[in-house]
Amino acid sequence: MSVSAHLSWHQGLKFQARIGDRTLQLDSAEKIIGAFTPMEIFLLALGGCTAMDVRWIMDKQRQKVDRFEIEVHGKRREDDPRYYESIDLEYIFAGEGIRQNAVERAIRLSQEKYCSVRAMINDKVRFNITYKIENQNHSEKFVFATRT
Amino acid sequence: MSVSAHLSWHQGLKFQARIGDRTLQLDSAEKIIGAFTPMEIFLLALGGCTAMDVRWIMDKQRQKVDRFEIEVHGKRREDDPRYYESIDLEYIFAGEGIRQNAVERAIRLSQEKYCSVRAMINDKVRFNITYKIENQNHSEKFVFATRT
Numbered sequence: 001m002s003v004s005a006h007l008s009w010h011q012g013l014k015f016q017a018r019i020g021d022r023t024l025q026l027d028s029a030e031k032i033i034g035a036f037t038p039m040e041i042f043l044l045a046l047g048g049c050t051a052m053d054v055r056w057i058m059d060k061q062r063q064k065v066d067r068f069e070i071e072v073h074g075k076r077r078e079d080d081p082r083y084y085e086s087i088d089l090e091y092i093f094a095g096e097g098i099r100q101n102a103v104e105r106a107i108r109l110s111q112e113k114y115c116s117v118r119a120m121i122n123d124k125v126r127f128n129i130t131y132k133i134e135n136q137n138h139s140e141k142f143v144f145a146t147r148t
Numbered sequence: 149m150s151v152s153a154h155l156s157w158h159q160g161l162k163f164q165a166r167i168g169d170r171t172l173q174l175d176s177a178e179k180i181i182g183a184f185t186p187m188e189i190f191l192l193a194l195g196g197c198t199a200m201d202v203r204w205i206m207d208k209q210r211q212k213v214d215r216f217e218i219e220v221h222g223k224r225r226e227d228d229p230r231y232y233e234s235i236d237l238e239y240i241f242a243g244e245g246i247r248q249n250a251v252e253r254a255i256r257l258s259q260e261k262y263c264s265v266r267a268m269i270n271d272k273v274r275f276n277i278t279y280k281i282e283n284q285n286h287s288e289k290f291v292f293a294t295r296t
Binding site for chain 2: 001002003004005006007008009013015017019022024026028032033034035036037038039040041042043044045046047048049051052055056065067068069070071072073074075076080081082083084113114115116117118119120121122123124125
């Protein structure tokens, strides 16, 4: 399967990106309206990829998830190339009876087997992965142990 | 510098992504309206990143660029994780008097020094880079020789 995209320069460092009939505005400025920077959408690609895997695997494991969110936080290097030297991923689940080992398994399968975006990221980027399980009475945060 | 993003599950595999007050819809389906897949925006992140570098460097080299586009084409693996086993990048410049060595230099600086997205992509992904220089009378395509 193939994906094709087209980027066309507009002005300054503004570009219009197009995939099929869908468009997205890209810009480099930090305070921008209606546009994203390439490094911003890189984080969304990563977060979205693992989010979909995990949501799907939790469903297969018959876990009842009422709310599911991911917080992604990337810290850029000071020097060129200013890639993310570390990325924090926090998966947040809300629902009754969500099992911790089901969450661990879903995250592990995404990180190690399914997430196509994750599989392209090299070892220069350090990952810190945590997750929270919340229900009506309780919220607990855990550190996911990445295999090395 | 840090970037923070938030992804929130909507329904099925639809997620709403948010960075500051800007939002983007993510979905997994192949025929989707108004949303992008994570692998699609990964290609846009890469294309946008190198596009901005190259545009900026061409300007510093006083090259008069009237039109500048990038075509990005990613071929996914058949097996999980279905990352891009190859990515074709074609830079297209139109303008009078654009020097080939200025183009080569701009692409090389982006690929090897500046592009933060490129710097995070591992060696499992094969890159094929070409560029076209067009003017009123002529259009010529070149293969960019990636250093290995």
